[in-house]
Amino acid sequence: MTDDFSILIVDDEYSVRDSLFHWFKNDGYRVSAADSARAALEEFQKSEWDVVLLDIKMPEVDGMELQQRLREIAPTTVVIMITAHGTVETAVQALKYGAFDYLTKPVDPDELSRVVMKAVAHRRLQTENQKLKANIDNLVGQDEIVGQSAAMKKVLSLVDSLAATDVSVLIRGESGTGKEVIARAIHSRGSRRYFPLVPVNCGALPETLLEAELFGHERGAFTGARQRHKGNFEQANGGTLFLDEIGSVSAKTQVNLLRVLDTKEFTRIGGSQPLRVDFRLICATNQDLEQMVADKQFREDLYFRINVFRIDLPPLRERPGDIALLARHFMTRLSGQMEKRFTDFEPEALARLKRHPWPGNVRELANAIERAMVVGTGPRLLAEDLPFDGGTGSLRPADDSLSEIERSHIARILERTQWNVSQAAKTLGLDRATLYGKIKKYELRK
């Protein structure tokens, strides 16, 4: 019944070893016995042991000393001390050093069963916990950051340094540069990784809705509030709150947000009980917050509160060396999700990818690869499969400004999609609101 668990008996008395050995054999455990600390350590060289029953009084190296050694070489092994009446104090001392429990000789069979079952349950939980943590580590590890350029190496180094701290971080970068990926990387590499990361797109929600989302509400707080709703602050408790497009937050919400960040307390809408929360804050924006502060559009105190440390993400066009690397990364990732198998790029396809200006940055590149893999047949991704042609994707003369390049690229995509804004936004790697903003800015018309 328990043959997946192992017990090592360490006792210098043969009769004790023999009795316990057969007792646990009948229980179905994998059992071995050692007559000294040295023999026990040899057993640990051969295999792992879930539970060790350890006699305190042994010649040469005693049980207490061996327990210390086991803490170093097998910290997850559960140690149960066995003691004679005269050494109970020593056994209690062993508990302080991490022993799981102790038994006094002669042992009551019922007591032995109870303690060992408890130890096995503890070990089982420990093992399950380790597996779950490994699973979570695998899951959070999916948001890997790809890039060999000096700029991205610097970002990666910052992510590692910041992950170990709890400071508020502001991530700046154009749309599609991977601000949320960076936020997830900071979260998943830090001590809060086993708690949730709650992303909130502040730009996508009107003021009242954003506050309801952030603060949550009590039942009956407003029409339609049929039940209590936990807001993003509560959901992020213990973890990280990621506020994307923080520059879009209204003046009123800025005040409320600042109060929560300062006091770590908030009240649900319609509630009266202040609730304490503990989360790490990461914000992101593609706006010039300093200018917004100067223009009184963004509170200076909130700016300083969220901008304890800043990471600037380079746009993809400033790290052309990473384009091929990213393209291969997306191909590998998507190949795993699609029925089709893609293994390589046609040289012209790679050249075309490198020539493209990528106004939608990494998100646009990911979408382009995905579209090409849908259109193409594989296993080689061809230039003709890409959603832009070689001529229009070629580099512009140096005197073309970035905004001119962006304008013409957006215009071209809009024409190709016959002004289907949703489709064009997806191709460009932008959300619809941003694309509408750019259409207005560049005065583009059908």
Place this chain on the structure above:
Amino acid sequence: MSRRPLLIVHFEWPAGVEPLVQLGVRLENPFRCEVRVLPEPIQVADCFDSRRAQYDSRRILERLLPLAGDGLVLGVTDMDLYLPVFTFVIGQALLGGRAAVISAYRLRQELYGFAADAERLATRMEKEALHELGHCHGLVHCLDSRCIMYAAATVSDVDLRQARFCPRCQRALSAVIDSEREGEERPTEQES
């Protein structure tokens, strides 16, 4: 098809042979064995620890083993048993071994301040014998508290389990008995 012999022996057992015969009858079917009861007590005085006033069950098993012959041997006593590291044991057998021993000492109602109950004692002894002989057939403890192979450290545990094997343990037991029979029936090279 021959049945495997099971010899029941006793020491410090004042109740006489009759209860042992009754016990043997209850064991014949589960283990498909042929039970014999040795009328005379076996001599195991040297296994007695006068300081603890208990018999060392480990040493008892050593003494029983030569009596097993081609089959199994079950020792029965009215005295308390112990293993060196334990305060007491109700019964003991080595996994896959040929000898088992059980004690009626802690199965008696009198020990717990109740009136003697011969029927209850017989049922408890049957359960202990089934359990220990189950170990002799290679069965380990079962997690099903109703199964006879459920680990029992106290008399209430003994009462909790039923005098039968759960389907899983029964399958394992049958497989062991079948394989033993096949081994017996297979002709040797000399015979063929």
